[in-house]
Amino acid sequence: MKSEHKKVAAGCLHHSAAKPYAVKLIYIYSIAHKALTINIFGRGNARLTHLVKGIKLSTIWEKNVERLGSEKVPYVEEVCRAGRTIETRKYYTARYHRPGIQRQKNFRPTPKEQARVNDRHADMKLRRLINENFRPGDLYLTITFKKELRPTVQQIPRILEKYWAVLRKAFRVAGQELRYIVVAEVGERGAVHFHAIIPKFDVQVVSDSWPYGAISIKTLDNSGQYAQLASYLIKQTSKTFRSGESPFKRRWNSSRNLRQPKITKHVIGRNSWRRKPKPLKGYYLEQGKTVDGEIFGFEYQFYSMVQLQGKRRC
Numbered sequence: 001m002k003s004e005h006k007k008v009a010a011g012c013l014h015h016s017a018a019k020p021y022a023v024k025l026i027y028i029y030s031i032a033h034k035a036l037t038i039n040i041f042g043r044g045n046a047r048l049t050h051l052v053k054g055i056k057l058s059t060i061w062e063k064n065v066e067r068l069g070s071e072k073v074p075y076v077e078e079v080c081r082a083g084r085t086i087e088t089r090k091y092y093t094a095r096y097h098r099p100g101i102q103r104q105k106n107f108r109p110t111p112k113e114q115a116r117v118n119d120r121h122a123d124m125k126l127r128r129l130i131n132e133n134f135r136p137g138d139l140y141l142t143i144t145f146k147k148e149l150r151p152t153v154q155q156i157p158r159i160l161e162k163y164w165a166v167l168r169k170a171f172r173v174a175g176q177e178l179r180y181i182v183v184a185e186v187g188e189r190g191a192v193h194f195h196a197i198i199p200k201f202d203v204q205v206v207s208d209s210w211p212y213g214a215i216s217i218k219t220l221d222n223s224g225q226y227a228q229l230a231s232y233l234i235k236q237t238s239k240t241f242r243s244g245e246s247p248f249k250r251r252w253n254s255s256r257n258l259r260q261p262k263i264t265k266h267v268i269g270r271n272s273w274r275r276k277p278k279p280l281k282g283y284y285l286e287q288g289k290t291v292d293g294e295i296f297g298f299e300y301q302f303y304s305m306v307q308l309q310g311k312r313r314c
Contacts, residue, residue: 075299077268082261083131084224084307086283087124090268092298119238122251126181127230128261129254133179134197134220139206140229142216143194149212156184156192156247159212164255166209171201183233183252186240192247195233225286225306277303284308 078089145151151159164180171178182196197220198206207215220226233252240246279285283305291302 075268076265078263078265080128080261080263082128083133083135085128085131086280086305086307087128088277088301088303090299090301092300119234122238123231123234126234126252127227129181129258130197130226130230131224132261133181133258134199134226136220136222136224137200138220139198139200139203140218140220141194141196141198141206143196143210143213144215145191145193145213147191150191151212153192153245153247160194160247160253163210167198167201167206170205170209171199174201176201177257179255179257181252181254181258183237184241184246184248185236186245190245192245195236197229222309223306224309225304227289227304277301279305282308 075090076093078091080087080089160182164178168178176199178198180196180198182194184192184194186192200219203217206217220229237246237251241248241251277285277290286304286306289302289304291300293300
């Protein structure tokens with residue numbers, strides 16, 4: 001079988017020596033939306049790999065491909081543990097490759113597609129940060145200014161930093177550590193207010209430490225999954241964080257002591273994942289959150305598990 005491989009491959013290489021473009025013309029093969037790579041073993045078992053899409057291979061070369069074998073382009077399985085949640089994403093990427101498979105050029109989406117991708121990634125990152133750092137009973141604040149005390153956009157960062165300094169000291173006295181995530185939202189009339197998340201604390205101290213207006217205080221629910229809150233915050237800030245109206249140039253600001261979610265990645269084949277994921281012991285699979293479809297023509301899968309209350313995180 002090896003000699004047959006060498007014979008066919010050598011013939012192909014000899015033909016391409018006379019016409020350098022021949023290999024690219026000959027080994028083009030794919031199925032719509034299914035990217036494949038063709039491995040040809042030449043001298044020294046070197047591999048020639050070509051990734052293409054949407055062009056049909058002629059019958060004669062298709063037979064040769066079947067004899068030589070093919071290997072699917074790598075996908076990445078990403079598992080993120082954040083608080084009581086475990087999220088799994090499986091997606092095609094040009095940034096990872098197996099030995100012998102050349103790294104492919106990045107796909108370039110349209111500006112609108114890229115904007116949606118950016119929003120989705122921001123939503124995911126904020127959701128994971130909230131899930132990792134905050135728990136049921138922690139505080140969700142809406143911070144506003146009195147009309148007569150509204151500062152300029154340039155003054156707001158310093159005012160907020162003073163507020164965090166006062167709270168940080170109060171937390172330290174109580175033997176706790178202040179962590180926070182804060183986003184700025186600009187209202188229809190241009191008034192700026194903030195949404196923030198902090199650990200559970202004396203609500204009177206939290207409110208009295210803000211002399212510029214009112215603070216509405218709510219507590220995080222018992223779910224341990226705060227995806228809906230993260231999506232709301234991203235949606236509210238997506239139009240203004242780059243406009244100059246917002247005091248922040250980022251989607252959110254945060255303290256430096258936030259814990260980072262634990263993320264692991266490894267390369268897998270396209271067909272190596274379960275079509276119907278099952279939850280781990282002590283977890284439940286979030287209904288309606290599983291995605292099994294395509295992004296930019298490549299297959300994509302996402303699902304999320306949440307730890308049952310009363311169970312220890314594994």
